[in-house]
Amino acid sequence: MAELKLEINDGRTTFAPGDRVEGVAGWQLDKPVKSAKLHLLWSTSGKGTEDVGVAETVTFDDPPQVDARIFAFTVPDGPYSFSGRLISLTWSLELTVEPGTHVQRMDLVVSPHQQEVKL
Amino acid sequence: MSPLRTLSRSRTDKPAGVVGKVFMSFFFLLFLAAGCFFFYLMYQGVRQTYATYSWTAVPATVVESDVLVEPPGFDETRPYLFTVTYEYKVGGKLHRSTNHQDGYEGHRDYADADALRRRYAAGAAATAYVNPANPADAVLERKSPWGALALGFPLIFIFIGAGGIYGTWMLGGKTKAQAGKAPGGKTKRFGRLGLTGFFAIFLAAGLGFLIPFFILPAVGILSARQWVATPFTVENSAVRTHHDSDGNTYHIDILYRYEFNGQTYRSSRYQFKGGSSSGRSGKSRVVNAHPVGHTGVCYVNPNDPSQAVIERGWTNDLWFGLIPLVFVVVGGGGIIGTFVYGSDKKRPGREWLPKSKAEPVRIDTVSPDDEPVTLKPTTGRIGKFIGSIVFAVFWNGITSVFVSIAVSRHLGGDPEWFLTFFIIPFVLIGLGLIGYVFYSFLALFNPRVQLTINRAAVPLGEPLLLDWTLTGAAGRLRSFKITLEGREEATYQRGTNTVTDKHTFATLTLTELTDAADIMAGHGRAELVVPADTMHSFVATNNKIVWTLKAHGQIARWPDVKDEFPIVIAPQRHG
Numbered sequence: 001m002a003e004l005k006l007e008i009n010d011g012r013t014t015f016a017p018g019d020r021v022e023g024v025a026g027w028q029l030d031k032p033v034k035s036a037k038l039h040l041l042w043s044t045s046g047k048g049t050e051d052v053g054v055a056e057t058v059t060f061d062d063p064p065q066v067d068a069r070i071f072a073f074t075v076p077d078g079p080y081s082f083s084g085r086l087i088s089l090t091w092s093l094e095l096t097v098e099p100g101t102h103v104q105r106m107d108l109v110v111s112p113h114q115q116e117v118k119l
Numbered sequence: 120m121s122p123l124r125t126l127s128r129s130r131t132d133k134p135a136g137v138v139g140k141v142f143m144s145f146f147f148l149l150f151l152a153a154g155c156f157f158f159y160l161m162y163q164g165v166r167q168t169y170a171t172y173s174w175t176a177v178p179a180t181v182v183e184s185d186v187l188v189e190p191p192g193f194d195e196t197r198p199y200l201f202t203v204t205y206e207y208k209v210g211g212k213l214h215r216s217t218n219h220q221d222g223y224e225g226h227r228d229y230a231d232a233d234a235l236r237r238r239y240a241a242g243a244a245a246t247a248y249v250n251p252a253n254p255a256d257a258v259l260e261r262k263s264p265w266g267a268l269a270l271g272f273p274l275i276f277i278f279i280g281a282g283g284i285y286g287t288w289m290l291g292g293k294t295k296a297q298a299g300k301a302p303g304g305k306t307k308r309f310g311r312l313g314l315t316g317f318f319a320i321f322l323a324a325g326l327g328f329l330i331p332f333f334i335l336p337a338v339g340i341l342s343a344r345q346w347v348a349t350p351f352t353v354e355n356s357a358v359r360t361h362h363d364s365d366g367n368t369y370h371i372d373i374l375y376r377y378e379f380n381g382q383t384y385r386s387s388r389y390q391f392k393g394g395s396s397s398g399r400s401g402k403s404r405v406v407n408a409h410p411v412g413h414t415g416v417c418y419v420n421p422n423d424p425s426q427a428v429i430e431r432g433w434t435n436d437l438w439f440g441l442i443p444l445v446f447v448v449v450g451g452g453g454i455i456g457t458f459v460y461g462s463d464k465k466r467p468g469r470e471w472l473p474k475s476k477a478e479p480v481r482i483d484t485v486s487p488d489d490e491p492v493t494l495k496p497t498t499g500r501i502g503k504f505i506g507s508i509v510f511a512v513f514w515n516g517i518t519s520v521f522v523s524i525a526v527s528r529h530l531g532g533d534p535e536w537f538l539t540f541f542i543i544p545f546v547l548i549g550l551g552l553i554g555y556v557f558y559s560f561l562a563l564f565n566p567r568v569q570l571t572i573n574r575a576a577v578p579l580g581e582p583l584l585l586d587w588t589l590t591g592a593a594g595r596l597r598s599f600k601i602t603l604e605g606r607e608e609a610t611y612q613r614g615t616n617t618v619t620d621k622h623t624f625a626t627l628t629l630t631e632l633t634d635a636a637d638i639m640a641g642h643g644r645a646e647l648v649v650p651a652d653t654m655h656s657f658v659a660t661n662n663k664i665v666w667t668l669k670a671h672g673q674i675a676r677w678p679d680v681k682d683e684f685p686i687v688i689a690p691q692r693h694g
Binding site: 016017018039041042043044046047048049050051052053076077078079080082084085086087089092094105112113117119 | 295469470471472605607608609610611612620621622624625651652653654655657659660661662664690691693
């Protein structure tokens with residue numbers, strides 16, 4: 001059974017634009033894979049059809065079946081995490097392996113106010 | 120390193136909205152089933168119709184040919200029957216046939232039947248298509264293969280149905296990153312193809328009627344200006360009736376004889392407009408004015424003397440041939456709009472921040488980011504007026520067809536009550552649209568608002584400086600107000616419709632004037648600090664945070680001034 005892990009330094013999940021998101025991405029796979037990818041992305045939810053935007057991607061080619069890698073992203077200046085009556089926007093770190101369908105996702109908050117913007 | 124707290128989810132994607140997907144699937148299944156059913160029916164007909172395309176071509180000789188006028192048992196709408204006898208050999212045995220074409224029942228126009236007679240004159244060589252299973256069965260001409268294109272119509276429904284089911288269940292991205300990397304990706308391509316198919320139906324239907332009922336007659340009228348005036352004698356004249364369950368239609372049929380370059384020709388074309396229409400009395404007047412033996416002047420094509428027409432000018436009923444243009448515009452515009460405006464224009468970096476459409480005011484500034492800009496309204500008044508006309512014409516054009524049917528049924532003493540009550544809400548909407556056309560026309564004469572702000576994109580927490588100007592009859596305004604409004608816009612599919620819900624989450628007043636002198640001054644300045652704790656402008660395919668400046672001026676007994684100017688509120692400046 002494959003296992004993917006994401007850990008952020010200091011356990012932070014809230015970041016201001018321009019902050020660094022640093023941590024460790026680890027995996028324990030039951031079969032070899034071609035690559036592992038870590039994405040920093042935002043996605044919407046709510047009334048409207050989901051939109052997704054990938055801010056940055058780090059690719060680990062031909063990774064060992066068991067490994068852990070350090071990652072670092074710079075948080076863009078937007079869009080902010082927010083929650084409204086119709087739309088919510090959430091930032092995430094998403095770790096995937098190819099080929100395969102396993103996903104490890106960690107939600108983040110991106111906002112200059114240490115919490116998501118409430119509309 | 121201390122134990123790290125992880126707030127993580129590990130999953131394979133779980134299906135969301137299964138009930139909704141089942142309903143959507145059932146909806147698309149209806150499309151698919153209907154498409155398959157009609158495709159099967161049409162395919163059986165096409166297969167039978169075009170079976171002759173697998174027959175063997177053999178040389179044949181025409182023995183005799185003629186055109187009969189109103190033969191016994193003739194179809195009233197096709198009174199000219201081309202008859203032919205021809206011989207051919209198969210396996211050394213001579214066969215004789217009189218079958219011109221499978222399903223042939225005659226021609227509406229004499230000239231078309233006569234063209235066949237001249238092509239297959241006695242003694243002429245021809246090609247016969249022989250049934251290999253029964254050599255006695257043959258035809259001289261096979262039906263045009265273009266008719267098989269009709270199979271495309273049910274195919275569109277099959278595509279929409281199958282594509283919709285596939286898209287509902289198969290096009291969810293396994294990961295958000297896969298969905299985001301090709302924004303829309305397969306989903307968008309599929310949706311675009313589906314929309315194209317939908318609009319293609321409109322376009323094909325529109326062209327199918329526009330070409331024969333307007334374009335071809337108009338081309339004929341223009342070319343007939345060079346045709347030669349020639350005396351004619353009427354041999355037969357009648358009003359032909361096309362019987363239909365929705366009511367009869369009629370066309371003028373006058374068979375006349377004329378001589379051109381020493382040869383005798385016949386034609387039954389009265390005018391270039393084809394088809395049939397209601398209004399028997401007008402057609403009867405024309406027929407009564409052209410009894411058997413009547414002489415007059417027709418116009419003959421000098422390049423092809425078999426073509427002639429009595430009335431070569433423009434007739435008012437030709438304008439009705441433009442009605443299908445609405446469908447052509449909707450269909451063609453929809454296809455273009457799907458590909459032009461549906462394509463994703465990738466902007467590097469801040470794709471989620473809308474681009475300001477404001478125009479810079481050219482003054483010396485320290486930094487281009489601080490350059491004042493003049494805002495453009497979301498929709499111009501002229502655009503609103505023209506758009507309202509187009510939509511009102513489209514809506515009332517379609518509704519009027521059903522209204523005329525209902526009215527004619529009532530006048531004929533055979534009222535269609537279901538149709539009558541069904542059409543009432545559509546008529547009311549149509550009347551409302553006509554009212555809106557007048558409303559938007561009056562609004563064209565309202566005072567104009569011009570807004571200039573201090574920068575193209577105002578960051579959260581920073582001042583928004585606004586200069587406003589009123590041109591035109593500002594004195595007509597009883598009050599004038601400018602507000603900054605922030606709203607969410609969420610777009611989603613509801614069945615085959617695309618719906619956008621909106622919710623205003625912020626309304627901030629910049630200026631509110633009720634004093635006539637202040638309004639009459641015609642200009643002013645306002646300022647506010649954009650709240651720092653709200654959301655900046657955001658645009659994605661389906662979800663948006665939109666900020667606008669709304670100018671509202673009340674005018675007594677007249678449409679109000681209501682203009683909306685989009686602006687960009689940027690994230691806070693940091694660092």
